[in-house]
Amino acid sequence: MNTQVQSAQPSPVPIQEGLARPMLVIFIALSLLTGLLYPGVITAVSKAVFPHQADGSLIEKDGKRIGSELIGQPFSEPKYFWGRLSATAPMPYNPAASAGSNLGPTNPALTDAARARIDALHAADPGNQAPVPVDLVTASGSGLDPHISPAAAEYQAARVARSRGMALEQVKQLIAANTEAPLLPVLGDPGVNVLKLNLALDDVAPKR
Numbered sequence: 378m379n380t381q382v383q384s385a386q387p388s389p390v391p392i393q394e395g396l397a398r399p400m401l402v403i404f405i406a407l408s409l410l411t412g413l414l415y416p417g418v419i420t421a422v423s424k425a426v427f428p429h430q431a432d433g434s435l436i437e438k439d440g441k442r443i444g445s446e447l448i449g450q451p452f453s454e455p456k457y458f459w460g461r462l463s464a465t466a467p468m469p470y471n472p473a474a475s476a477g478s479n480l481g482p483t484n485p486a487l488t489d490a491a492r493a494r495i496d497a498l499h500a501a502d503p504g505n506q507a508p509v510p511v512d513l514v515t516a517s518g519s520g521l522d523p524h525i526s527p528a529a530a531e532y533q534a535a536r537v538a539r540s541r542g543m544a545l546e547q548v549k550q551l552i553a554a555n556t557e558a559p560l561l562p563v564l565g566d567p568g569v570n571v572l573k574l575n576l577a578l579d580d581v582a583p584k585r
Contacts, residue, residue: 436572444572448472449523452575455501456540458525458533460571461512462494465520477518491515502536524568527556541582551577 423431434446444450449460451469463469464478480487491514498509510529530552538548555574559565 436576438576443576445523446570446573447523448521450572452571453497454540455536457575457578458530458537458569458571459498459513460525461522462490462514462516463520464516470521472521475519475521477520478516498533502533505532505535507532523570523572524557525571527552527567527569530556530569530574537578541578543582547581548578551581 420431429435435442436444436446449463449470451463452459462478463471465471465474465476467474478487478490480490494514495509498513499505510526510532512526513529513532531549534548534552535545537543538545541548551574552569555577556567556569558567
């Protein structure tokens with residue numbers, strides 16, 4: 378006599394009708410808490426304690442907003458300090474398309490971009506034979522980095538001073554005044570905010 382053994386399959390447990398209302402209430406309460414109340418409180422506290430940072434660290438001049446301390450801007454004239462390369466599209470330093478170049482070290486495009494920047498730096502300052510700091514010929518991971526290293530600023534100091542008719546020591550003093558220390562001594566390196574430095578230059582020696 379053959380006996381067929383059927384495997385027991387668990388039957389789905391229906392959601393009790395009485396649970397629907399509490400689940401809906403919890404969903405709405407969490408949505409209000411995490412989607413409205415918490416962001417609203419954090420925004421209000423940040424605006425009260427750190428108003429400048431909460432508004433985007435915006436920079437104003439003559440009553441006009443001209444940029445942010447957190448987002449770089451492209452400069453190519455000899456009388457200005459130049460920042461890092463930017464791989465954002467369709468224009469450099471586009472905050473709506475933050476991205477790196479994603480080029481590997483063996484990619485010829487990476488070499489071509491670095492060589493083009495080196496050629497531009499030499500064309501703007503033919504007498505400068507010092508090694509070009511690496512951050513002047515590479516893009517940052519975000520494409521928005523507003524800082525360069527103090528070495529990159531020093532490399533450009535003579536060109537900027539000559540273009541503006543300033544003493545080299547005066548330009549170096551502006552570099553030092555706009556050099557920001559890392560958050561912690563063991564975390565990060567000093568950086569020079571390019572936009573703030575160029576604005577300081579315009580205040581001391583107006584554009585020719």
